Amino acid sequence: MLLTVSGPPGAGKSTTVATLAEAFGLEHISGGDIFRQLAAERDMTAVEFNKLAEKDDQIDRDLDRRLRTIALERDDVLLESRLAGWLAGDAADIRLWLDAPLDVRAERIAEREDKSLDVAREETRAREESEALRYEEYYNIDITDLGIYDITLNTARWSEEDVPSVLKAAVEAYDPEDDEGKFPVEGVNYDF
Template identity: 40%
Template sequence: MIITIGGLAGTGTTTAARLLSEKLKIPFVSAGDIFRQMAAENGQDILTFSKFAENNIEVDLEIDRRQAQMAKEAEDLIVEGRLSAHFVDADLKVWMIAPFEVRAHRISGRESKPVEVTKKEIKIREDSEASRYLDIHQIDIHNMEIYDLILNTNSFQAEKVAEIIFKVQEVI
């Protein structure tokens, strides 16, 4: 079973992927993990590599390629990342949503930043990503047609989110 889990920042994709991985006893990989691995391969810290990636579309393309290749080589895998569903041949494609305010509070707590600062950063990041995804991949991040399941994580605790995905994958 190959499952992709995507969503905007603060929707709980990494937490859901980790919990589902434990529940199904299958590995998971995140786009963030691949990004950190690529930074290390280039002898750079995350911040330096992030700056490099801003002006180098090859970084995004390589993350997409690696995710797709890992899924192709695996019998069972959970792939977490915003665009994973577009590049991974998956049995189940999940997109997670949550209200902007909820996401801002989650990220604010996680990163120990004021909520108002977090809101501004989220808006800048999401606008930039949406533009980049369209320019690089011709993907409209707001088009949900590719997903099998769209889940509002504001309505459920993290364990219940993983349980819902678990139940859905059982019927596929």
């Protein structure tokens, strides 16, 4: 099975995917972890690295190529990244989008990264705008188009424990033989 989990920063992806990966015996591959490792290797914050990525498109392209290759060549993976659902395309069994209002996400990020709420909110907003521009320019992806996702969930509405339970129930109900409801991913330029 190939599950993808996508969503903006602070939506609760990392918290949720650990539970889902364990529940279904899937290897968890995190694009965010890879991105932060690359930033740390250059002694940069994620925000600084995002700014560099605005000028050097090879940063995104290398990361996205690696994630797409994993999606197309490996089995039993939970792929987590902002573009995971898009990059996996029709290879994904189920594509999930997790979200929450900006203020909720900024509060989570502020707590996690030990920074002020105002700084977290502004950095998150700037990061999302930067990424949205790059995704559109590089791949013709409108990150606000959620039509490719099988499930979109506002994680602010449920507890940290309940979100994985809701998604686990949906995945367990999935029948891989019935792909009539699957939305193809069209119009994406996979020119890495």
